[in-house]
Every structure is written in C-alpha cells, then in structure tokens.
Amino acid sequence: MTRYVVIGAGAVGLALAARLHLAEIPVALVARGASLDVVARDGVRYTDPTGTRAVAVPVADRAGTRLAPDDVLVLTVKAQQADDALGEWAWQPVHDPADPHALAADLPVLVLQNGLATEAQALRRFATVLSASILVPAQSLEPGAVAVAAADPAAVLSIGLAPDGTDARVDALVADLQRAGIAAHSTDDVLPWKALKLLGNVNNAVELLGGSDEERKALSRELTAEARTVLEEAGLEPADGAERDEAVGRIRIQPTEGWEPGRASTFQSVARGASSVETDYLNGEIVLLGRLHEVPTPLNAALQRVVGASFARGEAPGTVTVADVRAVAAR
Ligand SMILES: NC(=O)c1ccc[n+]([C@@H]2O[C@H](COP(=O)([O-])OP(=O)(O)OC[C@H]3O[C@@H](n4cnc5c(N)ncnc54)[C@H](OP(=O)(O)O)[C@@H]3O)[C@@H](O)[C@H]2O)c1
Known part of the structure; x- marks a missing residue:
C-alpha cells in the first residue's frame, strides 16, 4: 500500500499529513528543529472549523525515515527550499528486497510549491514527478500546529505529471486525497493550473x-x-x-x-x-x-x-x- 512521505512540517505539510492520517492512509511526516520535537511529543495540532484535534502522525527527521518501494514523496517545503530538499533526498537508499540499488530518485515525488520552478528542479533528479496546484487556507505560526479554515473539502488540488500527462499514479493519489476530505482532480496539462495559482500568489x-x-x-x-x-x-x-x-x-x-x-x-x-x-x-x-x-x-x-x-x-x-x-x- 502506498505510504506518503511528507517532507516539510509547515502549514501545508502538517495539514496534509494530519488529513491523510485521520483517513487511515499511511503517512510519514519528515520534520526538523522544533517541529520535530513537538510533533513527536504531542502529534500534529490540527484545527479546522469543527475544532482542534491532536493527530498522532508518525514523524522523524530525514535520517530516521527509512524509505520503502511503495513510498511516494510529497514535497511541502517553500519554493526557495525545494532544490536543497530534492538534492538531500534523491540519492538516499530505498530498502527494497527486490532491488539493492533502489534510490529515492526512483520513487514518484509530488511537488506542491507555488510558482513554476520546482518541477524542473525535481525532474533533474527524479524520473516521475507529479505536480499540483493546491488551494488550502492553512496557517502555521507555531511548531507542530496548523489551522485550516475549511472542511470538506479542506483543500482543492489539480494534479498531473510534469511536464504534462497523467497516469494511474495520479488517479490513485486523487482517490486517496478524496478519502482524506480533500477535493482533487487529475489533469494532463497541469501547467495552466499552476499559472492560474501564480496569478493570485503574486499578491x-x-x-x-x-x-x-x-x-x-x-x-x-x-x-x-x-x-x-x-x-x-x-x-x-x-x-x-x-x-x-x-x-x-x-x-x-x-x-x-x-x-x-x-x-x-x-x-x-x-x-x-x-x-x-x-x-x-x-x-x-x-x-x-x-x-x-x-x-x-x-x-x-x-x-x-x-x-x-x-x-x-x-x-x-x-x-x-x-x-x-x-x-x-x-x-
Ligand atoms: N500556507 C498555505 O496556506 C499555502 C497554500 C497553498 C500553497 N502553499 C505553498 O505550499 C508550499 C509550502 O508552504 P507552507 O506555507 O507550508 O510553508 P512553511 O509553513 O514554511 O513550511 C515549510 C516547512 O518545510 C520545512 N523544511 C524546509 N526545508 C526542509 C528540508 N530540507 N527538510 C525538512 N523540512 C524542511 C520548513 O522548516 P524550517 O522552518 O526549519 O525552514 C518548514 O517547516 C509553498 O510553496 C507555499 O507557497 C501554501
């Protein structure tokens, strides 16, 4: 079964990891600094219009995260942090009994950054890059805590392959997100959706x-x-x-x-x-x-x-x- 390895415990990463975990979809959060300590101790503090919950999402730093062949990486760092994070992860080992040479760069990576730059940075190292435009009213001002001002759906995503196309992996991701209370659709041309998002983000x-x-x-x-x-x-x-x-x-x-x-x-x-x-x-x-x-x-x-x-x-x-x-x- 697919496990989502969410890299970056900020507003988007905390929200996504909490919603996936609440829907009993396997997820591992990768955090650093104070976020790592707080989430490991107290779980993710997830607040939405229905109230606040502590969600016990599995969390570790990069060194403590053992990758498996069914993992999908989900990059939720800021756009200016993405290239460094992709470089840190791409050549990490994947523990695959069938392939002793497997590396993270062989796994699919979903990039959620605003702007248009991350896709090319990811394709430099990863063979399968899923790209999404994400609408989510998420705020995180304290480590481990996120407030999302919407429920059902908590977020809306348009997802496709980078640079274009779509496939069964995109469809499976869309289905998992929908189970987690997140509206999503697959598109074979994701770039116009990223461009639409950027029209708002310039503000x-x-x-x-x-x-x-x-x-x-x-x-x-x-x-x-x-x-x-x-x-x-x-x-x-x-x-x-x-x-x-x-x-x-x-x-x-x-x-x-x-x-x-x-x-x-x-x-x-x-x-x-x-x-x-x-x-x-x-x-x-x-x-x-x-x-x-x-x-x-x-x-x-x-x-x-x-x-x-x-x-x-x-x-x-x-x-x-x-x-x-x-x-x-x-x-
Ligand atoms: N917030 C929203 O409502 C929203 C909505 C739609 C789209 N977006 C987009 O989604 C992306 C993420 O935004 P965000 O608001 O979630 O950002 P954020 O709150 O700054 O979260 C990014 C997190 O990633 C961590 N991080 C950075 N590099 C890392 C690395 N190499 N390894 C592990 N963790 C790392 C950061 O830790 P440090 O604090 O230690 O750097 C931070 O906790 C951005 O492109 C943003 O524009 C955000």
Whole structure:
C-alpha cells in the first residue's frame, strides 16, 4: 500500500499529513528543529472549523525515515527550499528486497510549491514527478500546529505529471486525497493550473506592505494584470478556475480558531522569523518570464525588490509601503 512521505512540517505539510492520517492512509511526516520535537511529543495540532484535534502522525527527521518501494514523496517545503530538499533526498537508499540499488530518485515525488520552478528542479533528479496546484487556507505560526479554515473539502488540488500527462499514479493519489476530505482532480496539462495559482500568489507579499486597504487592493489588481500579460506572452494561458469550482469543489472559508484572513504563507514566514521568503519564486517568476520574453514587469520587479531588501534588513511587516513599491516601479 502506498505510504506518503511528507517532507516539510509547515502549514501545508502538517495539514496534509494530519488529513491523510485521520483517513487511515499511511503517512510519514519528515520534520526538523522544533517541529520535530513537538510533533513527536504531542502529534500534529490540527484545527479546522469543527475544532482542534491532536493527530498522532508518525514523524522523524530525514535520517530516521527509512524509505520503502511503495513510498511516494510529497514535497511541502517553500519554493526557495525545494532544490536543497530534492538534492538531500534523491540519492538516499530505498530498502527494497527486490532491488539493492533502489534510490529515492526512483520513487514518484509530488511537488506542491507555488510558482513554476520546482518541477524542473525535481525532474533533474527524479524520473516521475507529479505536480499540483493546491488551494488550502492553512496557517502555521507555531511548531507542530496548523489551522485550516475549511472542511470538506479542506483543500482543492489539480494534479498531473510534469511536464504534462497523467497516469494511474495520479488517479490513485486523487482517490486517496478524496478519502482524506480533500477535493482533487487529475489533469494532463497541469501547467495552466499552476499559472492560474501564480496569478493570485503574486499578491502574497502585498500583505507585508504598509498603506491603506484600498492601496493594497489596487496594487494587487495591477500585479495580477501584469502577471497575466506575461504568462500569456510566454504561452502559459492560465486555466479557468470557475470550471474547477463547478466540477471538483471549492474552498468555503469558515471561522476557525488560530486562522486570520490576509496572512498567506509569505506573511507567515516573516511572522515566524523565517530565514527566507518565497517572493523570488512568485513575483520573481513573473520577472524572469518577462525578461525571457521581453515583456516589462515594473510592478512585480518593484515588489520583489522592496520586499527582498526589507526582509534582508530584518524589518517587521508594514515597514515598507505600497507607496515605496510604486516609487520604485516609476523609476
Ligand atoms: N500556507 C498555505 O496556506 C499555502 C497554500 C497553498 C500553497 N502553499 C505553498 O505550499 C508550499 C509550502 O508552504 P507552507 O506555507 O507550508 O510553508 P512553511 O509553513 O514554511 O513550511 C515549510 C516547512 O518545510 C520545512 N523544511 C524546509 N526545508 C526542509 C528540508 N530540507 N527538510 C525538512 N523540512 C524542511 C520548513 O522548516 P524550517 O522552518 O526549519 O525552514 C518548514 O517547516 C509553498 O510553496 C507555499 O507557497 C501554501
């Protein structure tokens, strides 16, 4: 039976591991630092609109995780951490009595990062890469604890093979996720779904900016419009989200203890004092595509620059403002 080895005990990894374990689907969580200690001692503290549960998910660090031939790796680290994690895992042994040479790179790996970069990083080492766009309102501000502001479904995923296609492994994953209360569908063209997600994620760092709500909303609209133009020029037409809502299911946000709106994963990184933010893989992906296809991206480049420099200076959310971003874009 497939076991999902979830690498990265943050918001997405904790939520996914808890839901799979609650559905009695084999799962092993790979954690490090304080998360490892807390989950090993107390389980995952999983809060959703129905309440809080301690979920006793099996957990270990990489050295303590013995891979088996039926394992599927699930990468739930941030995009800027993915290449390192893939490199750490690819050449680890798999304990397969039928094949003494088996390595992790022979196992399927599901990559869940926002942005468009992880698939190529994974394909550099792994032969079978499953790629997904994931919608999940998950917040983790303390080690081992996650609040997900939706139930049934807790998340919505579009999953296919990278770079394209679909197969029985994707179908099996979709079925397991559905058993775990997560809506999912398989697609033979996952890239448009990743592109659609990126249109929203170019706004993640806007939550870190000072200014009025109106100013932030206007900037977000313009960032998304600029991103859409670039994606279309690059031949990456975003998928139609309304179609998926209809056919697969949609997230319904409900009041949930420990979850506050307007705190997407970049905000959570800064609030936790993380050592890096994902902006170079979100706004930076649009900037990269713009440079490759000769499309100007002044707003995405300005946001990436202003937030990157503010993070490097160790500033708190709200220190740099919408006006700072507009001033850099106008230069
Ligand atoms: N949060 C959401 O609601 C949400 C929704 C949709 C998509 N996403 C996307 O999903 C991805 C994951 O986001 P997230 O919010 O779950 O990030 P996160 O909370 O920062 O979690 C990432 C976790 O991975 C751990 N990690 C990093 N490298 C590792 C390694 N080599 N080995 C073991 N653990 C490692 C990190 O540990 P350290 O803290 O020690 O670095 C952290 O606990 C991102 O691409 C994000 O954009 C997030």
